[in-house]
Amino acid sequence: MRRTIRLYRRLLGAQVRATLEYEADFWIMSLSAVLVQGIGVVFLWAIFESIPEINGWRFWEVVLIYAFVVISEGLSTLFTQGAWTLAVTVNFGQLDALLMRPFPPLLQVLSSEVGFNGLGNLVLGIGLVAAAVRHVDFTWSPGRIALGVILVIAAAGVKIGLNLLTNCAAFWLRSPYSMFAFSMHTFGELARFPITIYGLGVRIAITAVLPYAFMSYFPAAAVLSDGTARLLGLLTPLVAIYCLWLGATAFRLGLSRYESSGH
Amino acid sequence: MPTHRPEPRRRSDVDFSASVVGLASAKVHDGSVTLIQAIGLRKVFRKPDKAPGIRGSLRHLVQRRYSEHVAVDSIDLSIAEGEAVAYVGPNGAGKSTTVKMLSGILVPTAGQVHVDGLVPHRARVENARRVGVVFGQRTQLWWDLPVRESLELLRDMHGIDRSRYQERLERFDSVLGLGDLLPVTARKLSLGQRMRADLAAALLHEPRVVYLDEPTIGLDISVKDRVRSFVRQLVSEGTTVMLTTHDLSDIEEICQRIIIIDEGRLVYDGNLQAVKDTHVRERTMSFELEDSLLGADQIAARLPGARVHLESNGRELAVTFDRMTLGARQVLSAVLAEVEIVDMHIDEPAIESVVRKVYAGQLQAEHGGATNSEPMR
Structure with a gap:
């Protein structure tokens, strides 16, 4: 286990160096992440300018949900961005090299890219939390804070598992584009808002089918409120384990279909 | 149970x-x-x-x-x-x-x-x-x-x-x-x-x-x-x-x-x-002759089973033979008995010709026994 973590860090570190071969990319990606996610917040603010609350959620509470997404996505981008390279890797037959190294292929894929935009996410996300806690009408105990940290990490696990699962479609689709995964990711963006505003179909889809709601709404609700949403939110770590297992299983099945290239 | x-x-x-x-x-x-x-x-x-x-x-x-x-x-x-x-x-x-x-x-x-x-x-x-x-x-x-x-x-x-x-x-x-x-x-x-x-x-x-x-x-x-x-x-x-x-x-x-x-x-x-x-038994010896030769029949007569080819200029001679039945020495002495030579070389069998035979589908017919059977070692 220790060896695995150490090697994973080594591989990521190597990718940091490789990415810094293209310094401009580093700055562009980090800054654009702040901009993209920041625009989302501005959009929220614009909405709440005209309506004081949505289904009982006030602006700063929604900002907290939003921060959950931004941070958990930041973590997954920073540490497991490699999932998004799977389509190209499979299509070009580049998985061959990974399969001939004595380290689990799945971990090699996940660590094969560092998303520096994740840094931008983290900076913005932490800023949003800092700004929101002052405005949210709530008593902050150490227990709540610990819960928040655990749930953010679990939320990142949900995102990583779902990213992996959807990107594994590459083994079946065989195209060099991660279109399927990307459209699922876009669908997951719905979870940036309190999901009670959606119809039943969408709610079921983002809770049970591809549980994107567990990277934002439910864990945020577990920290902020009471009731069913809170109970579900406390299940986030279990959901994370389930999603990661799904992703790993899809990868294992996919690998047995892998055809390399140029027979 | x-x-x-x-x-x-x-x-x-x-x-x-x-x-x-x-x-x-x-x-x-x-x-x-x-x-x-x-x-x-x-x-x-x-x-x-x-x-x-x-x-x-x-x-x-x-x-x-x-x-x-x-x-x-x-x-x-x-x-x-x-x-x-x-x-x-x-x-x-x-x-x-x-x-x-x-x-x-x-x-x-x-x-x-x-x-x-x-x-x-x-x-x-x-x-x-x-x-x-x-x-x-x-x-x-x-x-x-x-x-x-x-x-x-x-x-x-x-x-x-x-x-x-x-x-x-x-x-x-x-x-x-x-x-x-x-x-x-x-x-x-x-x-x-x-x-x-x-x-x-x-x-x-x-x-x-x-x-x-x-x-x-x-x-x-x-x-x-x-x-x-x-x-x-x-x-x-x-x-x-x-x-x-x-x-x-x-x-x-x-x-x-x-x-x-x-x-x-x-x-x-x-x-x-x-x-x-097995498959590249033929070997060719080429000679450059001192004097041009009119015919190679006498050499051929000394080497039964070999193919003797004389270029039209009469100065280049090639002998192709099965190296299981004839040795290079026999060929050389047979040629020397008839003519003076300036230079000679032997073409060694190359694996290329075997592979070529296989590609042309010949080997399979000749060597059907080896197909998908025990490795011949």
Whole structure:
């Protein structure tokens, strides 16, 4: 286990160096992440300018949900961005090299890219939390804070598992584009808002089918409120384990279909 | 509880049926151990049937038709520890597909593979510790990292200790001239440099088995020589080498055994020298004559069974003979008895002509017995 973590860090570190071969990319990606996610917040603010609350959620509470997404996505981008390279890797037959190294292929894929935009996410996300806690009408105990940290990490696990699962479609689709995964990711963006505003179909889809709601709404609700949403939110770590297992299983099945290239 | 439940299929890394197979055939004639074993190895790819053009592609969206392409068709292989085997065949014969199944990259459609007691595609990580692969067409280095970084990552993955690693680097430097390449980013390497770095990366952990898939493709003569002498050295140290190539000098310089496949089927498997003895029995001696000759009938009369050809200028004579029935000395003395010669040379049988015969479909007919049967050794 220790060896695995150490090697994973080594591989990521190597990718940091490789990415810094293209310094401009580093700055562009980090800054654009702040901009993209920041625009989302501005959009929220614009909405709440005209309506004081949505289904009982006030602006700063929604900002907290939003921060959950931004941070958990930041973590997954920073540490497991490699999932998004799977389509190209499979299509070009580049998985061959990974399969001939004595380290689990799945971990090699996940660590094969560092998303520096994740840094931008983290900076913005932490800023949003800092700004929101002052405005949210709530008593902050150490227990709540610990819960928040655990749930953010679990939320990142949900995102990583779902990213992996959807990107594994590459083994079946065989195209060099991660279109399927990307459209699922876009669908997951719905979870940036309190999901009670959606119809039943969408709610079921983002809770049970591809549980994107567990990277934002439910864990945020577990920290902020009471009731069913809170109970579900406390299940986030279990959901994370389930999603990661799904992703790993899809990868294992996919690998047995892998055809390399140029027979 | 019923007592005679069928045993569930083991999913452990080490397939224990491997050791059974291993035991059954572990001892080859010379007492060495079988390291690579494949039985009925088969790989079928599914390919979409599309009519040409956009129209065909669009139609395929609604009418999905596929056909099966058998890349490797029931191949049996048995390679002993320390052997150097050439695996040859025309383009698309299934060479790379076989190597990819033996190395665990592809999962076979049917059949069994065992390499050093492991099923490669089930025990990938453990397999990677014992096996090294070089694909001539594609690099295994980290594209955006200096060669040194790639090697150090591999060192960490394999858990090679520092001093051993240094020894390996020095060795690679002396044979492959690796030193100059270490600080260079992989994507900036020339083809020849890349191949040398790739060899180092694949052999860093001193694998017992090495698969080389066209390791000299596109290289210039000097790099080819370097690569070949390096591989020869590996073989002399007891590494088992399986070499896929179109370059016949690679084969002649490195291998003792040749396996020929065509259209996914094993066509020949045997000793390289034996192949030459059986299929390249003809040898040609060419002479340059002191004086021009009018006819070669007298020489021909002295050499029954040989074909004697005299060029129209009367000064170049070629004698083609079966080297199992006639010796070069007999030919030489027969010629010298009739004429004075200025110069002569002998064309040695090249493996090229064997492979050519196979490609032309001749060998199969002549040597049907060897097809898909026990390896002839």
